[in-house]
Amino acid sequence: MDHVLDIPKLRTPEEAVSLIKDGDSILVGGFGLCGTPFTMIDAIAEQDEARNLTVISNNLGEPGKGLGKLLLTGHLKKAVGSYFTTNRDAVKAWKNGELEIELIPQGTIAEAVRAGGAGIAGFYIKTAVGTKLAEGKEERVFNGERYILVEAIRARVALIKALKADTLGNLVYSRTARNFNPMMATAADLVIAEVDEIVEVGELDAESIVTPHIYVDVVVMNRYEKRGGVYVEKQ
Structure with a gap:
C-alpha cells in the first residue's frame, strides 16, 4: 500500500475491545490455533472491564495460547464447544469449579451457528441420541429414527480471523484457517474481524x-507475524 487508505471500519484492538461488555457471549473462530484472532484475544486479556464471558468456540486454544490466555487471566465464566482436552488448563479450571463447560459435538455446533445466522430457531439431529448430551432435549422420531432438537446459537459478539479485507470490510480467508469464521460472522450482533x-x-x-x-x-x-506457517508474537 503506497498511500493512506480510507477504512471507516478500522479500529485499534483496544478500541474494538471497548465494545465488549461484561458478561457478553462471544463466538470465536478457530480450530486448534488455526484461524484464531490472537490480537483481539490479547486485547481482552489486557483489560478488566469485560469479564464473566461465555465463549462459544470449537476449543480453548492451547495452554497459554489463543483462548487459553483468557483462562489464565480469569476472563471466562463459561465455555461452549466440542474439544477442550487439548488444553490442560481448561480441564483443571473445570475440575476446580472455576469454569462452566457445555459440550456440543463438532458438527452440531457448526450447524447450530449456521442456523443462528440463517434465522432458523432449531433443528433435529441424530448425533448424541441416547447419550448424556441428549438429556433434557426434545426427542422425535422421523422415518423410524430417533432425533433430538438442537437450538440455534447466536451471540452478541463474534471475533473472527481472516487473511485480507478490503476497505469496505469484505473478507477472504486462508485455506483451513477459514473453518468456523464465516458462519460466526453471520450469527452475532457485533462482528469484529482481525485481518493480516x-x-x-x-x-x-x-x-x-x-x-x-x-x-x-x-x-x-x-499484530502477529507468520513464521513457518505459524503465527507468533512480534518481537
Whole structure:
C-alpha cells in the first residue's frame, strides 16, 4: 500500500475491545490455533472491564495460547464447544469449579451457528441420541429414527480471523484457517474481524470473497507475524 487508505471500519484492538461488555457471549473462530484472532484475544486479556464471558468456540486454544490466555487471566465464566482436552488448563479450571463447560459435538455446533445466522430457531439431529448430551432435549422420531432438537446459537459478539479485507470490510480467508469464521460472522450482533492485510475495493477477487462487508462491523489489524506457517508474537 503506497498511500493512506480510507477504512471507516478500522479500529485499534483496544478500541474494538471497548465494545465488549461484561458478561457478553462471544463466538470465536478457530480450530486448534488455526484461524484464531490472537490480537483481539490479547486485547481482552489486557483489560478488566469485560469479564464473566461465555465463549462459544470449537476449543480453548492451547495452554497459554489463543483462548487459553483468557483462562489464565480469569476472563471466562463459561465455555461452549466440542474439544477442550487439548488444553490442560481448561480441564483443571473445570475440575476446580472455576469454569462452566457445555459440550456440543463438532458438527452440531457448526450447524447450530449456521442456523443462528440463517434465522432458523432449531433443528433435529441424530448425533448424541441416547447419550448424556441428549438429556433434557426434545426427542422425535422421523422415518423410524430417533432425533433430538438442537437450538440455534447466536451471540452478541463474534471475533473472527481472516487473511485480507478490503476497505469496505469484505473478507477472504486462508485455506483451513477459514473453518468456523464465516458462519460466526453471520450469527452475532457485533462482528469484529482481525485481518493480516487491507486492500482497496476491487483488489480482492470477487469470487474469493466469503464474508460480505455487510456482516462486518469492525476491522482490526493482526499484530502477529507468520513464521513457518505459524503465527507468533512480534518481537
